[in-house]
Amino acid sequence: MTARRVVITGIEVLAPGGVGVDAFWDLISNGRTATRGITFFDASTFRSRVAAEIDFDPEEHGLSPQEIRRMDRAAQLAVTAARGAVRDSGIELADTDPYRVGVTVGSAVGATMSLDQEYRVVSDSGRLSLVDHTYAVPHLYNFLVPSSFSAEVAWAVDAQGPNTVVSTGCTSGIDSVGYAADLIREGSADVMIAGSSDAPISPITLACFDAIKATTPRDDDPATASRPFDGTRNGFVLGEGTAVFVMEELERARARGAHIYAEVAGYASRSNAYHMTGLRPDGAEMAEAIRVALDEARMNPEQIDYINAHGSGTKQNDRHETSAFKRSLGRHAYETPVSSIKSMVGHSLGAIGSIEIAASVLAMRHSVVPPTANLHTPDPECDLDYVPLTAREQRTDAVLTVGSGFGGFQSAMVLARPERTVT
Missing domain, CATH: 3.40.47.10 (Thiolase/Chalcone synthase)
Known part of the structure; x- marks a missing residue:
């Protein structure tokens, strides 16, 4: 029996320097950098004060006020990217058996920004050792469990097949796509909405990486702070973002005349x-x-x-x-x-x-x-x-x-x- 081959037919990227595939490619193909001093909060007390932030307004990208309140920033990014990838693929999910459409979302740190923010609220900025839960938002549990990310994506595209969060640290983004490909190859799904999302630029994340000196202290020149393979490199620059793909079995994609970006050939x-x-x-x-x-x-x-x-x-x-x-x-x-x-x-x-x-x-x-x-x-x-x-x-x-x-x-x-x- 010939093995089922898996291809990518839709892509959306929300990354520092520009939202969307075209903006992302324009940045990286021209060698420009999107690293800058942190603007999300006052980072003056931290060792590393540079990051790669996205200029992302969820309302401008079609998220409702209820979705914005319910979802952490990383989930907002993932849902926006999932919808964009489906549009890019041209696939009509309404004509597809929803039980054959699955979701895998990778995330290393889950709803870090929301958990950090809500802890400050319920602890009165750390002054209460016994926090006051009455100040918590109704959706606090969603911020605790990373599975809320894949659930939100599934709801956004009406995918009722396999649904999984993959959290393997910094390999989560590759592993989520690799796992999605495996599900298609084995016949558990025909279409997978797969990718990953993290929005970790928060005080707790900076503190964690400061403690182990993994991030760069090159705060005086943010644009050149990230220097892979350079002899003067001294740590990474924290970033945020998402990329989501529509993945299909090859012959199915060809039958509907889909544009095929690439095959996931091995993982x-x-x-x-x-x-x-x-x-x-x-x-x-x-x-x-x-x-x-x-x-x-x-x-x-x-x-x-x-x-x-x-x-x-x-x-x-x-x-x-x-x-x-x-x-x-x-x-x-x-x-x-x-x-x-x-x-x-x-x-x-x-x-x-x-x-x-x-x-x-x-x-x-x-x-x-x-x-x-x-x-x-x-x-x-x-x-x-x-x-x-x-x-x-x-x-x-x-x-x-x-x-x-x-x-x-x-x-x-x-x-x-x-x-x-x-x-």
């Missing part, structure tokens, strides 16, 4: 079982995820035209994945362009994996490899082709995109043009 996830924040320097577990993803895609390393790196801008991560690329792709790693869009849109934790999938798909669509911004000073231990500063025109038929998350999570996905020959 794998591994764990290092080693340390909550530390990484083994040899990159073995990421390399293994890459190897398995390539095997599932029935591709060899030489067929990869571009690597969309995790590229967080921390010393250990950039060296770790550089080692993983060499270990898994061999000599071809030195011949393959690699870049990190986190240099431009920051690190939106669980959302970034889906945003990077969108960037990978658009790189194929436009035959352009987006650059790594702010890369001026090469690190001798990061000695691959990281496409510094300026985008590169190049036909791209297959992209490897990877993610690395606290807890040792390592994920890899291969995206390819669907017209490729599969044996």
Whole structure:
């Protein structure tokens, strides 16, 4: 029996620097940065005071006053993106069996902004050790459980099939799409609305990353603060955002005349079982995820035209994945362009994996490899082709995109043009 192939037929992205796919691509293909000083709250007491924020007005994007009150910002982003992806795909969900339409949403930190805000209210800004629940909003429970994100998306598109939240830290965005592809391949669904969303720019998140010094203290120059693979890098820049996709079985998509962006050709996830924040320097577990993803895609390393790196801008991560690329792709790693869009849109934790999938798909669509911004000073231990500063025109038929998350999570996905020959 021939395996069911899974393709992406709709995309929507809400990312720093612009809302929508066109604005997102314009930013990253031109090497501009959307990192700035934090404006959401007074961050003057924090070590790291830069972030990549979205200029997003939920009312302007069609959310009702009730939806806005009920949903955390991350859920608002996810619902807006889901509706946009469905429009982009041209799919008529009303003509589709709703039990065959599923949802997967990835999120690392859930409704952080709302929980942070509501704690300040019920504790009277921390003055009450025993909080007063009478001041809580009626929907406080929705902020506690990340499953509210996928429920909101399902309600927005009337999807009554499999419904799941995937929360694997910073690989959530890749893992949610990979899981959605698996559900279609195994026949549990015909259509999946899949992606991820996080809006973590809040005092509690800044405090957490300040404590472990993971974020950059380069507050005097926010536009150049995110420097993946650069020898002067000193931590990542926190971001927010979402990307959501409509995914379908290939023949079904062809039968309805859908525009097909790319095939989800291979996916794998591994764990290092080693340390909550530390990484083994040899990159073995990421390399293994890459190897398995390539095997599932029935591709060899030489067929990869571009690597969309995790590229967080921390010393250990950039060296770790550089080692993983060499270990898994061999000599071809030195011949393959690699870049990190986190240099431009920051690190939106669980959302970034889906945003990077969108960037990978658009790189194929436009035959352009987006650059790594702010890369001026090469690190001798990061000695691959990281496409510094300026985008590169190049036909791209297959992209490897990877993610690395606290807890040792390592994920890899291969995206390819669907017209490729599969044996």
